[in-house]
Amino acid sequence: MRALALTVIALSTILAPAIAVAQDAAELRRQIEQLQRQLQSVTERLQRLEAQPAPPASQPVPPAPGVPAPAPGAAAAPPPSSTLSAADLAQPRQPFSLYQQRGSGQLLFDIGLAGDFVGNITQRNVERAGGGTFSGQENRFFPREVELSLFGQIDPYASAVVRIEAGEEEPGQETGVTLAEAYLTLLTLPFGTQARIGQMRNRFGYSNEIHEHDLQWIDRPNVMRNFLGAEGLQEKGMELTLVPDLPFYIEALAGIFNGDNETAFGRGTLQHPLATGRLRTFFELGLEHGLQLGMSVASGQTDDRNRSTILGWEWRYKYRPDGWLHPLITLTGEALYSMRKANVGVDLDGDGTIDQVDKRQRNHSGWYTGLEVQPFRRWAGGVRYDWSQYPVNPGWEWAIEPYVTFWPSEFLRFRLAWKHTDRSTQTRDAFNLNGSSARNVDELLFQASFILGAHPAHPF
Amino acid sequence: MIGTLRGLLALALVALSVSTAAGADKIRVVTTIPDLKALTEEVGGKLVDVDALARGTQNAHELEIRPSLMLKLRRADILIENGLDLDSWADVAVQGANNPNIVRGAPGRIDVSRGVQVLEVPSTRVDRSMGDVHPLGNPHYSLDPGMAPIVTQNIVDALARVAPDRRAELERNRQSFLSRLDEAMTRWTRAMGPLKGAKVVVYHPQWIYLLNRFGLVQAATLEDRPGIPASPAHVTRVIRQMKDEQIKVLIVEPWNDVKLANRVAQEAGAKAVVLASMVGGVKGADSYIGAIDHNVNALVTAMK
Numbered sequence: 001m002r003a004l005a006l007t008v009i010a011l012s013t014i015l016a017p018a019i020a021v022a023q024d025a026a027e028l029r030r031q032i033e034q035l036q037r038q039l040q041s042v043t044e045r046l047q048r049l050e051a052q053p054a055p056p057a058s059q060p061v062p063p064a065p066g067v068p069a070p071a072p073g074a075a076a077a078p079p080p081s082s083t084l085s086a087a088d089l090a091q092p093r094q095p096f097s098l099y100q101q102r103g104s105g106q107l108l109f110d111i112g113l114a115g116d117f118v119g120n121i122t123q124r125n126v127e128r129a130g131g132g133t134f135s136g137q138e139n140r141f142f143p144r145e146v147e148l149s150l151f152g153q154i155d156p157y158a159s160a161v162v163r164i165e166a167g168e169e170e171p172g173q174e175t176g177v178t179l180a181e182a183y184l185t186l187l188t189l190p191f192g193t194q195a196r197i198g199q200m201r202n203r204f205g206y207s208n209e210i211h212e213h214d215l216q217w218i219d220r221p222n223v224m225r226n227f228l229g230a231e232g233l234q235e236k237g238m239e240l241t242l243v244p245d246l247p248f249y250i251e252a253l254a255g256i257f258n259g260d261n262e263t264a265f266g267r268g269t270l271q272h273p274l275a276t277g278r279l280r281t282f283f284e285l286g287l288e289h290g291l292q293l294g295m296s297v298a299s300g301q302t303d304d305r306n307r308s309t310i311l312g313w314e315w316r317y318k319y320r321p322d323g324w325l326h327p328l329i330t331l332t333g334e335a336l337y338s339m340r341k342a343n344v345g346v347d348l349d350g351d352g353t354i355d356q357v358d359k360r361q362r363n364h365s366g367w368y369t370g371l372e373v374q375p376f377r378r379w380a381g382g383v384r385y386d387w388s389q390y391p392v393n394p395g396w397e398w399a400i401e402p403y404v405t406f407w408p409s410e411f412l413r414f415r416l417a418w419k420h421t422d423r424s425t426q427t428r429d430a431f432n433l434n435g436s437s438a439r440n441v442d443e444l445l446f447q448a449s450f451i452l453g454a455h456p457a458h459p460f
Numbered sequence: 461m462i463g464t465l466r467g468l469l470a471l472a473l474v475a476l477s478v479s480t481a482a483g484a485d486k487i488r489v490v491t492t493i494p495d496l497k498a499l500t501e502e503v504g505g506k507l508v509d510v511d512a513l514a515r516g517t518q519n520a521h522e523l524e525i526r527p528s529l530m531l532k533l534r535r536a537d538i539l540i541e542n543g544l545d546l547d548s549w550a551d552v553a554v555q556g557a558n559n560p561n562i563v564r565g566a567p568g569r570i571d572v573s574r575g576v577q578v579l580e581v582p583s584t585r586v587d588r589s590m591g592d593v594h595p596l597g598n599p600h601y602s603l604d605p606g607m608a609p610i611v612t613q614n615i616v617d618a619l620a621r622v623a624p625d626r627r628a629e630l631e632r633n634r635q636s637f638l639s640r641l642d643e644a645m646t647r648w649t650r651a652m653g654p655l656k657g658a659k660v661v662v663y664h665p666q667w668i669y670l671l672n673r674f675g676l677v678q679a680a681t682l683e684d685r686p687g688i689p690a691s692p693a694h695v696t697r698v699i700r701q702m703k704d705e706q707i708k709v710l711i712v713e714p715w716n717d718v719k720l721a722n723r724v725a726q727e728a729g730a731k732a733v734v735l736a737s738m739v740g741g742v743k744g745a746d747s748y749i750g751a752i753d754h755n756v757n758a759l760v761t762a763m764k
Contacts, residue, residue, distance in 0.1 A: 156565035159555075188560035192534065243558040249531040251556070282527035287515070290526050320524065323517040323715045327524070377689065409688055410522070411588060452588075457549035459556065460526045 109152025109160075110454035116145040116213035122443040124436075131438020133219045133419060133445065135230070141446075142168040145212045147180060151456065160184045163211075180211075180234070192243045202233040203253055203278055204296045205334045206314040214458065216332060216372060218417050218445045222386035222399055223366030227310060227336050229263035233298065235274060236260065253278040259300035264310060264338070264391065266303035274300030280314075282460070292316045292460055306359065308340035308391075316460065326374050330382075333369035338362070342392045364389035366396075380405045386421075395426030403445075411455075415447040487622050490536040490562075492547035493520050494739040495602035496572060496611070498748040500540060502637040503615045507626055513553065516740025516751075519715040521592070521687070525552045533557035536568070537622050540615060543573035544599035570618035575610045576601045579668050591685025603737070604669035605648070605752050608641055644749050648674070648756045655763050659705055661698060661730075663712040663721055666737060670755060679707055682724060689717075695724060702728035709762045713737040731762045 119141030120134055127138035134144075144167050151161040165180035183198030201209050207224060219225075224232060237257030244250065259265040259274030267274075280294035296312035314334045320327040342362045345354035366388030374380035386399040403417035421441040486509040491497040497512035504510065513529050514520050520542070523529075530553050533539065539554065539562035541547050554562055561568040578597035586593045601607045612634050620627040656675035660667075663682040671678050680701055684694045701707070702724075710732045712721035718734060725732035735755045736745035745751035 153564050156563070159564075185555070187555075187563040188566070189558075190560075192558045194555075194558045241558060243530065243534055243556070245535055249527040249534075251527070251530075280527070282531075284526065284528040290524075290528070292527065318524070322515075325519050325522065325715060409588075410592060457522070457525055457552045459552055460524060 109150055110456075112149040112151075112454040113452040114145070114147045114149070114211070114213045114449065114455070115143070115452075116147075116447065116449045117141065118144045118218060118445065118447045120443050120445050122441060126436075126438045126441050126443075128436035129438035131423075131441060133421075133441075133443055136170060137168075140171055142171075143175065144168070147211065147213065149455075151454075154184060157188045158184050158186050192245060194241050195238060196241075197238045199236045200234070200239070202235055202255065202257070202276055202298070203239065204228075204233050204276055204298055205278075205312040205336075206292075206294065206316055206332065207334060208232045213449045213451075216330070216370065216382070217384055217401065217403060218415055218447045219401075219419070221334065221368035221370075221384065222397060222421075223334065223336050223368055223388040226366060226388045227264060227338050227391050229261060233261055233264070237270075237273070239276070249282045251278075251280045253280075257300075262303065264298070264302075265300035265308055267301035267305070268303070272301045272305075274298060287322050288320055290318050290320075290460060302340065304343050306341035306343065308338070310339075311337045318460070325377055326380075328374060330372040330374070331369070332372075333367065335365065335367035337365045338391050340391060362392050364391055378407045393426075395424040397421055397423040401445075411451040413447075413449045415445075415449075417445040417447075419443045419445055487537050487619055488535055489538045489540060489619070490532050491540040492550050493542055493602070495748060495751070496540050496542060496615075498739045498751075499602075499608065499612055499637075500615050500619075502748065503612050503630055503634045504619055505629070505633045507623065507629065508619065513550065514547075514738070516736065516738040516742075516745065517714050519713070520546055520738060523547075523549050525549060525556075527556065529553040530556035533562060534559055536562050538562070538568045538570060538618055540570050540572055540618060542599055542602065543571035544578060544596045544601075545594050546599035567621050568618075570614065572611045572614040572618075573599070573601065574614055576607055579672065580665075591683070592687030594686075598666070598668055600666040600737075601669050603667060603752075603755075604673045605641060605645055605749075606673050607669065608748070609638060612637065641749060644752065648752065651756055651760050652676075655759065658709075658763060659707045660709045660711055660759075661702055661707055663710065663716045666713065667711055667735070670735075674756075674759075676759075679705060682710065682712075682721065690720070695720075699724055699728045702730055709733055709759065711735050711759075714741045733758050733762045735759075 118134065120132060120138060122132050122138050126132050130136055130138070132138040134140075134142075146166045148164045149161070150163075152159065154160050160183065162182045163180040164177065166175050166177045168175050179199060181198070181200050183196050183200045186195040186197070189195060201211070203209050205224075207215065207221060208228065212220070220230070220232060235255075235257035237255060239253055239255035242252045244252075253276070255276035256270070257274040257276065258268050258270060259272070260268045261274070265274050276296070276298045278294060278296040280292065283291045283293075285291060292315070294314040296314070297309065298312075299307070299309040302308050312334060315332070317329075317331040318327040319329040340362055341359045343357050344360045346356050346358050347353060348355040366386075368384055368386040368388075370382060370384035372380055372382030381402070381404045383400065383402040386401070387396065388398075389396045399419055399421040401417050401419040403415055405413060405415045407413050419442070421443075423439045423441075425439070487504065487507055489500050489504065489508050489510045491500055491510065491512045493514050494512045494516045497510050500508060500510045511532050513532065514523050533553055534557045536557075536559060539550065541550055551564070554564075560566060563569065578601065580594075581597035582593065582595060586595055602611065616627070616630045616634050619630055652674035657677065659677045659679040660671065661680045661682060662678055665678070665681045665683070665686055668678060680698050682690050682695070682698055684690050690698070702710070707728070708730050710721050710725045710728075710730055712718055712732050712734055714734055714737060718732065721732040734742055735758055736742045736751040739745055739748055739751045741751070742754060745754040
């Protein structure tokens with residue numbers, strides 16, 4: 001019995017620590033498992049947070065009144081650096097989330113989107129003849145231009161602009177997406193020069209450079225559409241500008257392009273390039289008046305290898321009373337003079353067949369001028385008068401277009417216009433399709449435009 | 461004929477050399493807004509030749525980019541900008557100036573908002589339904605004289621990059637200006653002391669730095685939202701609020717609709733006060749200290 005008791009005591013003495021150790025181990029295992037669960041939970045939360053875009057910078061506490069400003073030395077301190085690594089930046093993100101984080105320096109360029117919808121109501125005969133302002137889109141409302149713009153600095157030496165455009169060109173067809181512009185500008189060239197390289201709207205005259213949604217009118221002036229096509233002059237190549245260091249402003253521009261514009265040129269090769277030039281100057285007449293004058297030239301070859309040269313003159317005057325947020329009066333105008341040779345078939349013997357093709361000189365011209373009055377910040381009204389011949393065909397047309405513009409805000413605009421066009425009898429054939437005529441055209445035009453995101457300021 | 465051409469060429473060269481020599485020894489500085497011009501002149505003294513793109517009576521948010529602005533920038537050694545998206549229009553002017561000294565990233569391009577404690581930085585998602593909001597925060601810090609030490613330090617740093625051997629002189633000018641500003645600040649704080657806690661209505665929300673500095677409270681804005689003109693319903697609400705809370709002053713910018721501000725103030729039994737939103741904005745506000753002097757005096761007088 002005593003031996004049994006001794007054995008029990010001995011076993012208890014031996015096993016007790018082992019049991020205690022086993023209990024400790026179980027406790028430890030339980031704690032480890034708990035920690036693992038917590039770690040897993042934290043890891044999951046972290047992953048979820050990382051997947052979300054970072055919030056904007058938090059609201060700083062305003063300085064208490066009377067509290068002195070931070071010490072001057074604080075100004076020398078560098079701005080807080082971004083905590084994002086290169087790997088973070090490489091992560092795919094939502095573009096608009098990126099835009100919101102611009103303040104943290106995480107988006108390295110600006111994004112803007114402009115929408116431009118236009119509509120028109122006109123006579124049935126004009127629709128059948130396709131002779132309206134928006135040829136082929138008569139009596140329709142359609143997206144003329146929805147434009148995505150990306151722009152910013154490439155590096156310290158250059159900036160870039162890319163504009164991708166979608167619009168309905170033919171009724172019932174799918175909306176096409178095109179590259180409207182993509183160019184870089186070398187900003188740090190010597191002697192007051194800059195170079196723009198890529199695909200661009202040419203700086204030819206005042207209105208050609210301006211996109212549809214930014215125009216002062218619903219439609220491009222007739223002379224610009226007649227001589228340069230519905231889209232205007234939009235070419236691939238390069239432009240060099242020079243702003244000499246003079247007491248007055250003058251900008252000289254020279255450019256070399258393919259010459260793809262089918263209306264005015266169309267040869268489309270650098271072997272016979274389109275050469276452009278422009279001189280622009282500005283007169284500040286006191287604080288309230290500004291006058292910009294310019295002259296442009298574009299010379300290339302047509303697709304039938306004939307020389308085509310267009311001269312342009314531009315003027316733009318603004319009267320902006322001191323302190324006003326908008327100009328009261330804006331007067332704009334351009335004139336073009338086109339000199340080109342055209343192949344003309346000649347029926348020598350009067351049998352109705354072309355016997356030979358002669359090259360004939362065609363010197364034609366056109367102009368427009370527009371007056372806009374903006375007495376209120378949100379309302380403007382104006383009128384534009386157009387007179388234009390055609391580059392090759394005989395005849396001419398004139399048009400008058402009064403309009404009214406309403407801006408609910410800087411980024412939203414509505415415009416309503418009435419346009420009357422009168423074409424000379426010689427032009428009847430050119431607008432006499434499907435047994436109908438578009439010699440006299442009356443159109444009610446309307447436009448709705450908006451801007452999302454960034455949009456650069458407009459030049460004068 | 462050749463003689464005439466030679467004469468014209470000589471005349472052009474003389475004009476060019478005169479225009480070049482006029483400021484040959486000075487650092488040619490262009491600032492986007494007149495407040496920064498005034499501060500640069502205080503700091504730069506005789507070392508600088510300063511011009512501003514915007515005038516005091518204009519709205520600095522949306523400036524018309526005339527080629528005459530590009531001409532000012534053409535020969536600039538330094539372009540000083542306010543930053544925080546107030547004067548982002550300067551980029552368009554710079555692009556037309558063909559001056560590599562002042563393009564973004566060049567040593568001659570300086571944003572003096574560096575180090576400024578920016579107010580009204582959005583802490584939630586912002587979009588244009590809130591009006592023409594500034595995603596980087598309220599950019600009108602130059603209206604607070606307490607920010608001048610930081611801004612002038614940034615200006616000294618910028619000028620010293622172009623003329624490192626003149627840093628000591630620039631620092632002396634800055635200290636002299638800050639001493640005068642300190643004296644004026646004592647005066648302003650004393651004058652504004654009794655107004656601490658008083659409520660005001662502002663036309664455009666650009667006065668928060670000035671109001672915070674002197675302990676005034678912005679109760680409402682006459683604009684529906686920043687940059688959005690007031691609707692009749694909003695105007696009615698503001699008038700009712702001014703009456704209910706006995707708000708005596710409506711602050712209006714020289715470029716804004718002063719007539720509407722006067723009408724609203726009259727209906728609410730208050731006064732519309734045109735403050736200098738920038739140096740040169742109102743008569744007599746021709747220097748930085750002068751502009752703050754005007755603003756403080758106008759507020760004190762209106763709230764008596």
